[in-house]
Amino acid sequence: MKTRDLIATAISNTFRNRLRTSLTALAIAIGAFTLSLTLAVNNGLNSYIDETIASVGSEDTLTVTKPTETVEDGIAKYDPDAASGMEAGAAAMSGSGSVELLTQDDMNTLRSIEGVSQVHTVRPVSVDYVQLQGSSDDDRWVLNISPGIPGVSLPLAAGEQPDLNSQDHQIVLPRDYVKTFGLENASELVGKTVELGVSDPTGTMETVTAQVVGVSDPVLTSSSATATLNTALTDAIYNVSAKGLPDDQKQRWATASVTVEAEDGQSIEDAVSQVQQRLSDAGYRGQTINEILGQFRAFFDAILIMLVAFAAIALVAGSLGIINTLLMSVQERTREIGLLKALGLTSRRVFALFSLESIVIGALSAAVGIVIPAVAAPWINHALSNGPLADLPGLTLISFSPGIIAGVAALIIAIAFLAGTLPAARAAGKDPIEALRYE
Helix, strand or coil: CCHHHHHHHHHHHHCCCHHHHHHHHHHHHHHHHHHHHHHHHHHHHHHHHHHHHHHHCCCCEEEEEEECCECHHHCECCCCCECCCHHHHHHHCCCCCCEECECHHHHHHHHHCCCEEEEEEECCCCCCEEEECCCCHHHCECCEEEECCCCCCCCEEEECCCCCCCCCCEEEEECHHHHHCCCCCHHHHCCCEEEEEEECCCCCEEEEEEEEEEEECCCCCCCCCEEEECHHHHHHHHHHHCCCCCHHHHCCECEEEEEECCCCCCCHHHHHHHHHHHHHHCCCEEECHHHHCHHHHHHHHHHHHHHHHHHHHHHHHHHHHHHHHHHHHHHHCHHHHHHHHHCCCCHHHHHHHHHHHHHHHHHHHHHHHHHHHHHHHHHHHHHHHCCCCCCCCCCCCCCCCHHHHHHHHHHHHHHHHHHHHHHHHHHHCCCHHHHHHCC
């Protein structure tokens, strides 16, 4: 029997009992469906994180904090110079935990570290409210703010990035505030003047004005809508909130941002790694935007592992179904196997015939389990982007790649082949005389 005839016979035999074959293929197709969909979602999320890192952060920028001293079990010692209140909140946003406030001496130390080309201080600031200039007091809204950092760009819906070197007060508002202020689109908000309410240490409210230069889209780095300020506006707000404090207490910061400069012939990754080590030796912690987003990757990876485990269970159950189906087929076709062997078909060919039948079942399962989610993915992504994921523009949750499709298909066919080896070996090992006598 030629190879072509062997393949044709295997396909024909597979569909002798269509109901049994269909149910067997469906069982393993469920595993293929779960696995392919899980990998596609993981691919979509990781691609979005990579795009966020590329658009939001610069790979040569580090966020620097000074961790507090700890004792056993990670409990921090009390330190009157440690960051607290909004300072601690600013540090927590970078995943730094409990930190000490940075002083001017710390800034000088950071500037002296080899490989650091620029140090930018990040003041912890907050405002009580924001409103459009000229609007009534009833149109005041709560606003979270964050100072702009050199090398970090915002994904913009309209406008431009804040100019950190400008003496004008500039602010980039989150897209959520477009509807809050009763405007139609993000472009209408650009160019508007807003008033920011700031309380001094005595509780007296003062107003700081700023021009909206841009409107930002949401990013994974913030769990709430956060406005970004340029340095001049940050200093103006801080001067109000720190009014009356001694000068030495004003010159303190929760975090700093440093820019790393690579030497000739050195990759920026190696330069950043070396600077991080030098910072650590000096008692500081430096993190890239990629490391800060690592917590999101870890969360997604944990979910991926659980879903892959469910898919593995389904695949194991499906492989048992293939074994059972082919064993029943071998039992039913015992006399046929004996006749084929008596006519000269070798045991190797018999083994290949039943192995091909298992491969056909695996290919059918892979086709059903991969094609259905791949075809449905564009519609699902469209529905999600206009619904629950509307606040995350650019996120394609289900993203199939040729690698995912080929990898899952190869895995399913391999599992089906391995599951079919036992029945195939049993068929190949039958004695033709005994098989012909089988009733």
